[in-house]
Amino acid sequence: MTTLRRDELADFLRTRRARLRPAEVGLPEGVRRRTPGLRRQEVAQLAGMSIDYYIRLEQGRGPHPSRQVLAALARALLLGRDERAYLFRIAGESPPEPTGPSRQVPPGLRHLLDAMTETPAYLVDAAYEMLAWNRLATWFVGDLSAVPAEQRNMIRSMFGRKVPQSYRDDAEMLRFARTTVADLRAAYGRYPADPAISALVTELLGTSPWFAELWAGHEVGERRPTVKRVDHPELGPLEFECRVLHVPETDQRLIVYVPEPGSPTQAAFRRVGERTRVGQ
Structure with a gap:
């Protein structure tokens, strides 16, 4: 005290x-x-x-x-x-420990996502539960509205399947995975009483050797931007910066796929955005 x-x-x-x-x-x-x-x-x-x-x-x-x-x-x-x-x-007291990450989507962030018509973007909580996404993001993460909420965890999707060795050998993809696990460990420390985070970590330690290997490294820290290269089945080869924006008041992350101005990826995003608007 x-x-x-x-x-x-x-x-x-x-x-x-x-x-x-x-x-x-x-x-x-x-x-x-x-x-x-x-x-x-x-x-x-x-x-x-x-x-x-x-x-x-x-x-x-x-x-x-x-x-x-x-x-x-x-x-x-x-x-x-x-x-x-x-x-x-x-008042002379230690602040109480937060019980768990906020999963409420602020209206302003929902409006921001909807306004980003040429940039894929989605919102996750500190445990990487998918909370909201825009139309363009569905081309990369699928139509999550048809997926039960308990199955929308980004980290579970990343590590809950057999990961090809080529993915692990790619320097940018490895960096992406390491920083994601490091961010999850930071949330694990901030929310020790949250059963969802504890259950997720326990599950992946038992099912994903790669997650267990990265978790054993004890790296702690927030996500950093990485360059992602995707061979999209419909859009072809894409390259963009995966930018992670921290939302301090809710401890959430806004993840945005940012293409180089004037690049073929930006043109592809623009075409899809126009098709999406026409189909509304």
Whole structure:
């Protein structure tokens, strides 16, 4: 336990309360409000505590809040992951361990995927569960809407089949596999209580010697971009950069296939994008 920073805690609670509208937490707007945001009694009600106790916290003179109180305040104030951790730290507590990766797709990312009509892209969580994808991505990952959600794991698809030696001998493909496993190990460390990640690792250690070999290397780190060369059955030879963009607020990854400007691959992506739009 660290030191309780009362003044910082009080300021943080006031600013987080002021930014919320009643409708965001399921409360009626009611009569005209003199100040923006929620009232103190509304936060206390949402957090399940007395109004007097909450007022003392905002005035910097309350008792040391328990972890249960802090968790209730984080829920009441709709705090994000980083805000929740900050609340615990300034209250003199260690932030709680996250139970598992976020699998909720933010609306903004869904809109972004749909707007990328000439670039294959898809969204995965920290355990590489496929969460969302655009139309062009189906040319590479298939129509995942027809696949049960529990079978949409990118790493299981990569290692859950016999991998040809030519794949393992390709420097870029080997780098792609190594960095993917290293990223999974990082998630394994961040979410020790998540049963899905533990089950995935246990399964692949028992079924994929190559995964077991890479896992034994204990490399830890986020994915880096790699160059992929694909001999597509319909589009022919393709070459593009597989760019992985980390989404900090959800700990998800947006994976984008980026072709060289003016390249045959870009032209192929553009043709498919036009065909897809015409078929809508």
